[in-house]
Amino acid sequence: xxxxxxxxxxxxxxxxxxxxxxxxxxxxxxxxxxxxxxxxxxxxxxxxxxxxxxxxxx
Amino acid sequence: xxxxxxxxxxxxxxxxxxxxxxxxxxxxxxxxxxxxxxxxxxxxxxxxxxxxxxxxxxxxxxxxxxxxxxxxxxxxxxxxxxxxxxxxxxxxxxxxxxxxxxxxxxxxxxxxxxxxxxxxxxxxxxxxxxxxxxxxxxxxxxxxxxxxxxxxxxxxxxxxxxxxxxxxxxxxxxxxxxxxxxxxxxxxxxxxxxxxxxxxxxxxxxxxxxxxxxxxxxxxxxxxxxxxxxxxxxxxxxxxxxxxxxxxxxxxxxxxxxxxxxxxxxxxxxxxxxxxxxxxxxxxxxxxxxxxxxxxxxxxxxxxxxxxxxxxxxxxxxxxxxxxxxxxxxxxxxxxxxxxxxxxxxxxxxxxxxxxxxxxxxxxxxxxxxxxxxxxxxxxxxxxxxx
Numbered sequence: 001x002x003x004x005x006x007x008x009x010x011x012x013x014x015x016x017x018x019x020x021x022x023x024x025x026x027x028x029x030x031x032x033x034x035x036x037x038x039x040x041x042x043x044x045x046x047x048x049x050x051x052x053x054x055x056x057x058x
Numbered sequence: 059x060x061x062x063x064x065x066x067x068x069x070x071x072x073x074x075x076x077x078x079x080x081x082x083x084x085x086x087x088x089x090x091x092x093x094x095x096x097x098x099x100x101x102x103x104x105x106x107x108x109x110x111x112x113x114x115x116x117x118x119x120x121x122x123x124x125x126x127x128x129x130x131x132x133x134x135x136x137x138x139x140x141x142x143x144x145x146x147x148x149x150x151x152x153x154x155x156x157x158x159x160x161x162x163x164x165x166x167x168x169x170x171x172x173x174x175x176x177x178x179x180x181x182x183x184x185x186x187x188x189x190x191x192x193x194x195x196x197x198x199x200x201x202x203x204x205x206x207x208x209x210x211x212x213x214x215x216x217x218x219x220x221x222x223x224x225x226x227x228x229x230x231x232x233x234x235x236x237x238x239x240x241x242x243x244x245x246x247x248x249x250x251x252x253x254x255x256x257x258x259x260x261x262x263x264x265x266x267x268x269x270x271x272x273x274x275x276x277x278x279x280x281x282x283x284x285x286x287x288x289x290x291x292x293x294x295x296x297x298x299x300x301x302x303x304x305x306x307x308x309x310x311x312x313x314x315x316x317x318x319x320x321x322x323x324x325x326x327x328x329x330x331x332x333x334x335x336x337x338x339x340x341x342x343x344x345x346x347x348x349x350x351x352x353x354x355x356x357x358x359x360x361x362x363x364x365x366x367x368x369x370x371x372x373x374x375x376x377x378x379x380x381x382x383x384x385x386x387x388x389x390x391x392x393x394x395x396x397x398x399x400x401x402x403x404x405x406x407x408x409x410x411x412x413x414x415x416x417x418x419x420x421x422x423x424x425x426x427x428x429x430x431x432x433x434x435x436x437x438x439x440x441x442x443x444x445x
Contacts, residue, residue, distance in 0.1 A: 013099075014211025015309030019225045023213035028090075028173060043225040046278045049232050049307040 001040055002056050003033055009052035016044035016053055060084045061360055063188050063201035065174045065214060067094050069112075069342050070328025071207035072157040072168070073349035074356075079165035081357045086199065087161065088172040088190060095154030099209070099308050100341070101233065101263045101271045102148040103246055105141075108343040111350065113160065119153040120146045121265035125244045127415065131407035132251040132400040139415035145246070147263045147271070177204050177218055177324070184323035184365070185218065202323065203356050203365050207349060209329045210311050219319070219326055225278050227313035227332075229258045229339060232283035232305070233273030235265070239300035243267050250403045254290050257396050258339075262297065272297055275310060275339060283307070312336040313389050315382055320370040327352040327373075333381070336389040344381065351377050391424055394440065402437060409433040 007030055014027040024037035025044060042055040062078055064071045067089035075085045091097075102121070109115055124147060126140035158168045172192045180186035187200040206215055210228075215221040241247065247262035254260055258275035265271060274290060276283055291298035311332035319326040327333065328345035335344060355373035359365045398406060409430050418426050431441035 011305065011307040012097075013307040013309065014209075015228070015230060015307065017213055018210035018223045018309050018311070019228060020213065020216070021222050023216040023222070026213050027211055046280075047225050047228060047230055047309050049230045049283045049309065051282050051284075 003035065003038055003040060004054045004056075005031055005033065006052045006054075009050050011050055011052075013049065015047045015049055019043045019047045060086050060199065060201040062086075062203045062205060062356060063088070063199055064205040064207055065177075065188065066207035066209060066212075066328070066330070067158050067168055067170070068154060068207060068209055068328065068345060069157055070330070070333075070345035070349035070352075071205065072154075072161040072166075073112075073346040074205055074207060074327060074353045075161040075166040075168070076157075076164045077350050077353035078357060079161060081353075082165075083357065083360060085161075085166040086201075087158070087166055087168045088174055088188070089168070089170050090173045092171045093151070094158050094168070094170050095151040097304075097306055098150040099306065100150070100310075100339075101261050101273055102150050102265070103145060103261075103263050103340065104148055104342050105145045106143045108346075111343060111346050112157075115146065115148070115153070116156060119148050119156050121149045121269075122147040122243060122263075124246055124264070126246075128242065128245045128247045129407055129410070129415065130247065130249040131404045132253065133404045135404070135407060137407055137410055137412065137415070138245065139412045141416055147246070147265050149265075174214065177206070177214060180323075182322070185321060186323055202360060203370075204324050205352060205356070206324070206326045206330050207328045207345075210309065210332065212330065215326055215330045218324060219316070219321060221316050221326065221331070223309070223311050223314055223332060227311060228278060228309040229275035229312050230278045230283055231258075231273060231275040231308050231310055231339075232287055233271055233307070234287070234302045235269070235304035235306075236272050236297065236300040237269045237303055239268055239270060239272075240296040241268070241270055249290070250407070252400050252403070254293075255286055260290050268300070269303075270297075273306075278309075310334060310339040310341070312339060312392060315385055315389070317374075318371075319374055319377070320367055322367045322370075323365050325352045325356060325370055325373060333385070335385065336392040337395070344385070347381060348377060351380070387424060391427060394424075394427070397440065402440075405434040405437055406430065409437070
């Protein structure tokens with residue numbers, strides 16, 4: 001199980017933050033991910049306009 | 059102790075700050091971006107009529123004056139609608155700073171590069187201030203009311219009120235600012251197509267003779283906006299021959315208007331409350347209106363020394379009456395348009411008359427769309443659904 005971001009692809013738009021149901025993401029210089037809050041639901045990956053986020057559930 | 063602390067110096071936050079400062083209240087506005095207005099978050103279009111709320115927009119903020127819109131059907135046919143009062147494509151970086159300066163002139167304090175990590179509560183459970191960092195130095199600030207005008211891309215709205223956007227109620231967007239392209243510069247160009255931009259649309263908003271914001275928004279999915287953009291550009295050599303000066307991305311709420319936007323000592327407004335027009339995704343006007351209405355309520359509550367949830371809920375009532383009811387209709391309209399196939403969209407553009415769009419621009423009435431759909435036998439069933 002893992003949440004990964006490719007910071008070379010990420011445009012820091014914060015789209016992932018806007019859909020996160022558990023407030024596990026935050027936009028600072030990069031996207032900050034709080035693994036204690038994250039449920040690996042994957043909506044951030046779906047919302048991301050540039051394929052920067054990868055969530056694996058197994 | 060401040061009367062009000064506002065998180066976010068976009069159009070909602072600064073509109074709210076200006077009005078409160080004009081009423082003699084002490085206001086601080088924090089923005090996490092190192093430069094207010096940058097990076098830009100949208101196509102930068104605004105109607106001329108919005109100046110009734112925003113104030114007279116100075117020339118320095120305007121990249122291009124717009125006469126109307128060219129609406130393209132999926133099959134390439136188009137319709138020009140010249141509006142009696144047109145619009146502007148803004149230079150958001152200049153515009154947002156101008157709005158912030160207006161708030162400062164009225165007496166507010168604005169501070170960029172300030173990250174707010176938390177909204178604090180007092181012993182009564184009222185929201186009572188913020189914790190943050192200015193250029194890396196931590197601080198705490200107290201306020202009688204905290205306004206969250208962060209836009210959708212902050213976890214603070216979720217932490218405070220449990221608000222976030224459902225993923226099927228945002229459009230995932232990409233935009234290139236391009237130069238050396240060939241376009242008609244005094245029209246905004248809207249391309250409808252389920253192939254090019256499922257649920258959303260492609261926009262070309264000119265910023266001069268040979269320059270424009272070229273963007274598209276789609277329903278979130280595995281295939282990303284960038285891939286759709288590549289396909290659009292392949293079909294449009296007059297645009298793809300240009301150079302890319304800037305790339306922006308973002309997710310725009312196209313639904314999920316927040317029912318209850320207040321708590322004890324706390325107000326949510328602008329895009330943070332999903333106050334966006336669900337058809338075109340425009341949010342500047344809605345942000346300003348919602349910021350101003352929030353300011354009116356907060357001013358009343360501060361005067362009466364009651365910033366409880368029940369006192370602040372006057373904002374809920376007014377916003378829903380004056381904007382929410384209308385924006386809900388717009389949302390319903392989008393849900394209807396979403397059901398149209400590309401042949402349906404061809405028929406729709408074919409059946410549209412320029413005066414329909416003009417009428418529509420005055421108020422997105424379902425009855426207008428229904429009238430248009432009734433002109434095409436195949437679309438009558440959808441029209442009936444609207445009436």
